Amino acid sequence: MDSLSVPPPVRRIVVDREPTVVDPPAGGNGYAPPPGSLAPVIRRPEPSAGPKVERMRTHEVSVFYGGLEAVKQVTIPVRMGEVLALIGPSGCGKTTLLRTLNRLVELTPTASRGGVISLDGGDVDALEVTDLRRRVSMVFQQPNPFPMSVFDNVAYALRQQGAKRPGKDELMPYVQDALQRAGLWSEVVDKLDHPALRLSGGQQQRLCIARSLAARPEVLLLDEPCSALDPRSTQIIEDLILTLREEVAVVIVTHNMQQALRIADYVGFMFLGELVEYGPAEQVFGHPREQRTREYVSGAFG
């Protein structure tokens, strides 16, 4: 009876509260993981050796679903040589922001967008949408290979609209290259004619990555690519992402904060449509500037 009289602890999330900004401690590289933070436990990626080139940038991008503002004036850069992870609770606009980058969000009948998105300096609205999506490719949460052979799945991305259909021999080097970059070649070299849906889940997801890489995109968008996969496949794909960041700009949406910590160079924390905090992963996880970020990365809500 005693336990019934004690109310459970309540932790309120105050959305409109003025953020408490904590200055980073002086000395060193400006960052020292506070005791009890997540950072020391988890393997961090070595920073990329290659050059960091800004590929995309959103400038005060807002997305509305009907009257609901799902993404609120987000400004964020996307650079090659880095993995950018978008973290945050469900329904806070991470996936919507990702789908805005290749204008896939326009398929939703009620959606409308404000703000400017640039790709290599040019406005994406000025591009043919099919061209944009060849340059800004996307991998989905569920592995979704097409119901055709492994080879055709990759070749499908290569065959250009309206152009004369190139033969299998002509496409083979490109297909092989894409599969090699996705780390799948050695596993499917004998199975190129097999239906892609017979592959395992992890292999299917890497095939989807290969398919996205085939047209040599500049930006690769990943929408929770590992959430349907087992830990081993997840690790393979995470390693793959770290390799890929050398040649494409990678943006990954993830629910899994540990995953963001394992692979991200930069992290954007989104909450109720707002980009609350953006910065290097060490800083966002180890030393968040904003109260909401601190509460989220310490597991106070989610």
Place this chain on the structure above:
Amino acid sequence: MTTASATAPRDSPSKWPLIDRLGLGMAWAAGIMLCLIAGAIVVYMLVKGLQELNVDLLTSHPQPSLDQSKTGGFLDPMIGTLILTVMGTLIAVPLGVATAIWLAEYGRPAGLARAVESGVEMVAGTPSIVLAIFGLLIFQESLFAAFSFTAEGGAVYGRSFLAASAMMSLIALPLVVGATREALQSIPSHIREASYALGKTKAATIRRVLVPAIRPGIATGATLGMGRIAGDTAIVVILLGATLQLQGIDALEPFGTLRGTGSTLTSYVYVNSPAGEGNAPEKAYAAAFVLLAIVIALNFTVDWLARRGKEGSAWTR
């Protein structure tokens, strides 16, 4: 406490309330009765049909004769069933698939989509005898004279394989539309988006991703439609002339045959049954058995196609 589930009494129908036990018993009885009826039809037709069936019946033309031993077999009705089924399906499948794709993938404006939907439903609900009469009205117009035989006075006969196939396709059409549409709707939207995300247009997505994926669904609809066409009598009697033999009109074969009249197994069974004029029930049994065998084979094909379709697309799980 962990063994509680093992020692707890299992839920058994003997402990149910009377009304539930009665319900269960009736459900069982209904299921078994249906099996028995289906079994009885097959066994009865098998015994009766096989008694009468012989190679001669299958390979000789039917002849008009008062002497039963000279009335021949049912080669022509078998060919008639074959022609009608193939042609009806050939018309229905492209039309039906196109309709279903438009409904499922475009469907704008919404009012037009609703109108198309109710149109398809209405065709599905129209009795085939009504379709037959309607077809006769249409094909007796001089505009469609090329589809059938024209008498010397200029009157268009209106009955031919072409006319009957056109109306038969309407019987198969709703089944093709339904199966194709269902197959399209079972494809998750992220499959389409995956194709758009590779920079593909909607048309390319439909042609290269969706249509290959719904092939089992199309095949299921087509096979169901074939079963319905093979089994229909009203359109054959009214719109095919139900003549004993294939009566092509003297033009280039095989187009002459298509413009001419004929019969199918269904009309042959009708004519030769005790209810008809031929009064050769033994031949009716044999023909009915062949028809039943064709339809059952088609149904098994549907099952097989549907099963194959399920394992073919794992992402529809």
